[in-house]
Every structure is written in structure tokens, then in C-alpha cells.
Amino acid sequence: MGGEISGVVEVSDFLLELRSEEIPARMQAGARAELEKLFRREMDAAGVEIGEIAVWSTPRRLALIAHSLPESTRAVREEAKGPPEGAPDAAIDGFCRKNGVGRDQLELREVKGRPTWFAVIDKPGRATRDLLAEAIPAIVRDFAWPKSMRWGTASISTGSLRWVRPLSGIVAILGEDLVECGVDGVRSGYATLGHRFHCPGEITIGGAHDYAEKLRACHVVVDHEERAVLIREGARKAAAEAGLALIEDEGLVVENAGLTEWPVPLLGRFDEAFLDVPPEVIQLTARTNQKYFVCECEGGKLANAFVCTANIEAQDGGAAIVDGNRKVLAARLSDARFFWEQDRKTPLADQAKKLERITFHEKLGTVADKVERVAKLARWLVEEGIVKGANADLAEQAARLAKADLVTEMVGEFPELQGLMGGYYARAEGLPDEVADAIRDHYKPVGQGDEVPTAPVTVAVSLADKLDTLAAFFSIREKPTGSKDPFALRRAVLGVIAIVLRNALRLSLQNGAYYAALLRVEGAKMTNVRALRTPDAVRTALGNTAQGSMLDIECDANFVYEEFPAFFADRLKVQQREAGVRHDLIDAVFALGNEDDLVRLLARVNALQTFIETEDGANLLAAYKRAANILRKEDWRGIEGEIAHTGEEDPLANVDDPDLAPVVAAKMAERHGRELSYEPEPAERALMEALDAAEPKAARAVEEEDFSAAMAALASLRAPIDRFFDEVTVNADEEKKRAARLDLLARFRAAVHKVADFSSIEG
């Protein structure tokens, strides 16, 4: 209950500037969001209505402008209903305490004919300026920085104020009035500082209205987005004036905007001789070490030019700055060229030997051990015909050299060049292009949207590398949990999914991972395996070549075999969500079990999705659910119920078990052949006939992987099942009719299940 005391409310704009020593560029976006969040929190709590807010940052300040703040909060009268007249004193006293009023402030009113005490509390409006004066220190104290520090004399106590770097000033003006406040010795005022070098003195701000323009006059562009525009366009222009095209880099634009208050892009040249070094190396050096843009000539070749972003309008037009930056870049590029020359003196095969000294994971041996497994796996993928069109020797060779660049000087300096440098070095020593390309691209795809390999040798190495990583970490029970995925296994499985789908590779991922896990055994070798359907087949194929730790490894591999499918189904759902594939449909196909051939799985899912979205599909789903409900209610196991069960709740758990398939088929045949002991109703007979026709069609279609045809076969059941429900009473009085009809529904349910587990489908 409450009422407002009306009146015209004056509004003013509010300016808050928190000045500090240089805020790291990478933290500024987060800091802007934090400032707005805390400001809103404080104003909400104080009951101040806020309109539009602008938040800006430079390296030396965070600023917030809140437009049209009321000069005071509204006065509010609140009433609280208390105990009735005559209630015990304790109850009335308690009510007074709770509402912060005395007994004399209580009023009696009739409530439903009964006199009742009411407390009337007048909350006067408060001046927004006072509320702000309390809010600002709270905002500063509660501000969450990724890293914060103490400083100065006050830091003799660890309880002193923390900020990202020393906080040096606060400007807080409501309208044109100072909001007086302070936090740990920093007092608010009208004064701020302009550009550190161009305008070193103090400047006085009038309020939100003149803040940005007064700063601009003092060489500070306070709006970070405006600085980004100046950098983006200035860099483009500088490149264009030199007859070049800027290689756009939005990350660099934002970073440089976070490093400057008065950005001035300047173009410089470096010695053309450095262009011998791979362009990616030059770009990376310029970008990560120096925060420079690079440019390209017409035709896309890297130019010997860079664009740096200065923070001053230099007296000499920037000549000295460009010259200094050129020297720094030259020193960096000399180092890079030195690495480039040094590394090429050692063949990759020799570098690869040094991988024996690098631990991959304490429980998984060295990188050399991993390379050995990946080489075998890559060869196997080719020899099994899973990756078609690749030469097995080249795939193995590429796999053996793929990690060699990890020990080169260049990759030591720039880890992000792994793969790429190996590709360059392989080509330089005259290895076949397929091998060099595979070394270069085998880490791909690194993330969503990254290029997916299609060259056969690359596909074999890339897939083998990722399968090995997954199998190896699963073997030692290092599965990702929650937000923790220290070995990037989710990324690896997404990579596997992308490669398999892009190249339409046909393999059982479960078996592939199982095999990869077994490769940890010394001397394990896969021979003459054309179809890996069961662990037994793999084990037989491995034969007795493996010794010693075989049992342990097998146990680990079995764990991989058990755990891997659910993990990859999860990732598949995430990955396919982007493509608009419904996760419940993936579940519906996945629930059939034994379906980890991604290509087939998705073909099935896609056909299912198309079908479900038709009217026939939607109706069939409804009929399926109805049938399933009836069967569940009756606890009718039907045909499957006669087959030995292991106690699962789902009576259909075994329907698709390949071992049980012949048994089920035999039972089915027996049932179909059995004459009904009564004359079925027309709708009943029609459904039986429809099933007689649809079952073999669907089965054949699934066998032939023609899932649209399988769906069409299901669609032919729609009219008969609808009619059956319309015209036939399932729960007939006669027990034999009831049993036969429930059997018929069970048969219908089983037929649908041959195509997908419709019980997983939502809606």
C-alpha cells in the first residue's frame, strides 16, 4: 500500500567520472558494464527513476552520464495493517517496532466491521544529490575488477581501497551542482585532467552538458566508440594514401582505442628484406607484440608497411614516432627471421625426435608417444577406407611430422603458429604438398566457423589427432565436467563431428575411439579389420601382439567405449542446434542405440525432422503417444514382453538390440501368422494390413539408408491408426479382443520404433 504525493519533478543530467592511472585496454568494456550495473543498482535501491545512460571509457577515466534524473525522489506515504484493537500489548508493540513508529502514530480503521490498527508512515522525498553522494562511494567500493590493487600511504592496511590502478579523482555533478562525496581520501570535485601531455593542467567541468566537449578541447575523445572510428578510418586512410589496403582487425581497433585518448594512426615502412619471413609471422609479431596493423598490396601480398596508433599529435607530424616504431619492429622481425633461418637448418624428422622430451600428460606419456598413436590411427583410417582418396604412407608420414614444429624456435616464440610453421618447414625441405598441407591444417577446425579440412591426407591426420586426444583423456577418466574442460575435449569432439560430416566419412565413432584407446598398448596393431562392430572384433583383430598392460588398457578402452557416445551426442546436439536441428530428434534417433555413424544418424534425423513437420508426421506422433500411453497404462508388453528382459523400465529397450533381432522377428512372424479368434472390425483389419505393408517397406528403407522412404512408410500408417482410434474400442469387454488390440498397438509402436524412438520427441 502506498501513495505518492504529487508535484512537478525537476530533472537534471548527472555526470560521474572516475579517474585513475592507466586502465588496461582489455578491461575497459567490462568496466563500463560494471559501472552501469552498479549505478542502476544504487538508483533502484534509492527509488530514483533513471532514464537513458551513457557510459564511456578512456585509459585514464570511466565516465557515466545519466540523463534526466529527478532532483528528488517522490515523497511516499505507506500504510501497514496491524493487529485488531484489543490485541495483546506485545503484538502491538511488535508491530510498532517493525514499522519504526510509536504507538501515538497508529490509527484505528474499520476492516470488515472490526476496528484495526494501522501504521501510517510518511517517507519524505530525498534529494537525489544526497542519494548520489551515498551511492558513489558504494559503487567504487563494490566495483569488481578482474584484478585490483592497493597503493599509497593508505595501503599500510590491507583493508585500504582497491582499484584496478590508483584511483586519482572523482567528478560528480548533478545539473550544475557538485555532488559532494569521497572515498578513501579521494574527494569529488569539478576538476578533471585533459590529455596527459597536450593539456597537463586541470580543467573545470560544468556538468554533463559540457563534459565531452571540454575534454575534446583538451585532446581527449572520451567516447571509446568515437576513438574506434578515428582509428579504423585513420588507419584505412593512411594505408590508402600509401597505395595500400589495410588488413582490417577489429580486435586491434578496440585495443588501440583502449590505449589512447587522442588516437593518431601513422603509417611506417619496414625493410622489404623481411618479407622473406612468412607473412603470418610478420602479422602476428606486429599485432601481438606491437599492436600494429599491417597492409597488403594490390593482389593481396603483404606489404612492407605497418600502421601504429600514437596517442599524441606530435610536433613533427609523427616522424620521430614512426621512426622509433620502425626500429622496434625491425628488431622483432630480425628475431623472427633468425628463428626462420635457424629452424630450417634442422629437418622436421630430426625435430620430431625431440618430442620424446616433452610430456604430453603425466599419465599419457610424451608427445612422441602421442605422435606414434596418431600415425597408426591415420594409416588405419585410410587403409580401412574410412578416409578415401588418401595415400596411407603419406598420411602416416604427415602424422609423424605434424607435431615437430612444437620444438622449433618460431613456435616456441609464437605458439599460435603451431601447424602453420610446420607446413612452411615441410615445404621448404621439399616434402610433398599433401604432407605439408596436412601438417599445416591438422589442428583445424579450431572453433565454430573455422575452415574444415577436406584434403584426404589432412582429413586422416586431423581426425586421428582428435580421436586420439579424446580416447586418451577418456582412458584416464579425464572427462570434461561442467565448465571445466582443461584439455579442450569438447572442442576436439566438435572438430571430429565437423570433419566427419563435411567429408561424409562413414565410421562408427564409438569403435574408432575404442580402437584409438587400445593403441596405447605397446605394439598394438590393427590388421585386416574391415568392420569394427563390437569390442570383440577389435580385440580379435589386435590379436596377441599386445602384451603386458593389455588388461588395464582394455579396461580403459572399455570405459571409452561406454562413455564416449553420450559425450559426443551432447556435443552433436549443441553443434546441430546452430543448424536448426532439434535436439529431441537427435535423441530420438540416438535412443535406438548402435547409431554412432554420424552421417547416417543425421540423415535419419533430418528425414525425421522433415516428417515431423508435416501434418502426417504430427498426427502420427500424436497417435504414437496415444498408443504408448494406453500400453503404459495397461502395462502391456506385447510381443516384446515375451522376450527375456533384464528389468529395464523401458519395455522397448531390447527391440533394437541386434542380438535379439532374430528372436523378435520370429515372435512377430508367429503373431502375424496366428489367426484371430474373432472377426476383426474393419478399422482393425485396415491397420493390420497397413502394418503388413509398411513394416517391410520401412525395414528395407532403413537398411538402404533411404530415410525419406522410411518416413513415407510410416506416413502410410497415419490414416489407419487414426481410424483405428476413432472406430475401435481397445478396452473391449472380451479379454481376447482386448489382448489382440493391445498387441496391435504394441506392433504399431514397434514399427514406428524401427525408424526412431518417438517417445523422445517433444510436443
Add this chain to the structure above:
Amino acid sequence: MDRNPANSFQDMILALHDFWSAQGCLILQPYDMRMGAGTFHTATTLRALGPEPWSAAFVQPCRRPTDGRYGENPNRLQHYYQYQVILKPSPADIQDLYLESLRVIGIDPLLHDIRFVEDDWESPTLGAWGLGWEVWCDGMEVTQFTYFQQMGGFDCKPVAGELTYGLERLAMYIQGVDNVYDLDFNGRGTTYGDVFLENEKQMSKWNFEIADTDALFDLFRKAAAECRNCLDNNVPIAAYEQAIEASHVFNLLQARGVISVQERASYMAQVRDLARGSCEAYMAKEAPAWAEKYPEWSK
């Protein structure tokens, strides 16, 4: 080459001494031990602990055996100089003071682009970390600027500001020289190469090829043992010197390539334990007197 005596290598050092002396700093001399960075100087490490105000400036020769290039690389040296300033508590105008010191040695911030770029500092060996920047001059890192937050595993109360100038880099910049050995040392014709080129050649050879590794391993063990002996006898400064010694011997062993990847972590942990142990002992010894003099410190 620019032969302006006012910006010779030694004049730059003298100008910095004058400047920081005028700001009230003690002008100290280098610590007389081999060390990897000026931060190891007791005037920094140990004095960063405790509540006593402390302001000092000094040049510290730094030894980085693995950076040796036999005098053939224009930028890399196994022995070079840092200029270090330590101000405790960190003054409110420390950035302005620093920028003023750059003007004093001839860097005009309206001609050159000076920038404070995030660079946090951490030394696991010293159990120390701080937040700050690397200061860029036209894209070149010329100074490491750090607000110490912890040292030897202890909170710095109050926080000290540490400035570490790379003297050769700054001088090369100011003199417009591309090769460190061409630096004008004294403004009267003597170059940095005249003074140090032969040292770099011989010391690189010794660091990488000659040093008796058995003797070095022995030295490491003895320094570690002596450090513990000092700690047992409550002379933490002496213990700390042995930690400095062990740290440098470890660097030499690294340069000789005789420490495997696996062993490396264990050696680093040993050095860290010695350094931290020394800091802890130093704190324990001084804390009662500090607490009495600065009651707010012990809170």
C-alpha cells in the same frame, strides 16, 4: 654517431641520479653479487617488506646467461644495466615523477609517444607479484613500472612503487643507435663496445661452453645448505644472499643446458623456498619492532 656528451650513457645515469636524489631518494650502489634483475637487490626485495618508508635509486648490473650472444646480437646481452627506483609508500604523483625523469634524460613526450601498457609482474621465485605497466616509448618498452602487492608471500603494507629502466635500450633510443656496442659511453669517444664487447664474447663462451657444471651443481648445493644454516642462526639477510647465489647458479646451469625439463621445476622450487624462507625470517625478526612503531601496520 651523435657525440653529444649530454646524452652519453654515463651522463644519462648521472642525470637519473641527480633527479632521483632531488626527490629524496638514497642513491645506492649496485649490490655486489651476480643477480638476474635489480629486484633481487635487498634495497628492493627486503625493503619492500614492512611499514618503514623507503626511497632509493641505484644501478644494478644484471646477469642473464642464456641471453648471451657472443657479442654478435645488436640487442641481446648476458650482462646489462638496470636503473631501479623504489618508492615506499608509492607517492600519489609517481607517474608524473617518472615522466619528469624521462624529460631529464632527453625524451620529449610531445615528440615521442609515451604509453602505459598493461603488464603485470610476477616472480614465483620471490613469491612476489604486482600490477603495473610496461612503459612504451614509440612502441619500445623502456621501463617496467610496478606496484608491489606481495613480496616473499607477504602483503606489502604499504605498497611500494618500483621503476626499472632498461638503460642500454633507453640510451640506444636517445642516441639513435641501432647497435648497443655503438653506444657513446662517455661523450668523449669511448663506446659501450670498447668497454663490454670482449666481456660479452668471453662470458658467453664461459656461460655456454666452459663453466664446470659439476662445480656449479656443487655450488648450488652449498648455497642452499648455507642459506639454511643462516636461517637456523637467524641471520636472514645473509640467508637471502645465499638465495641470490643459488638463483644465479641455477641460471648458469640452465645456460649450460644440463637441467632437464623435469628437474627444472624442482630446482626452481628449491630457489623459491630459499628466497621465501629468507623473507619470512626477515619479517619474523623485524616484525615486533615494526608493530610497536606502526600500530596500524599489524592490523
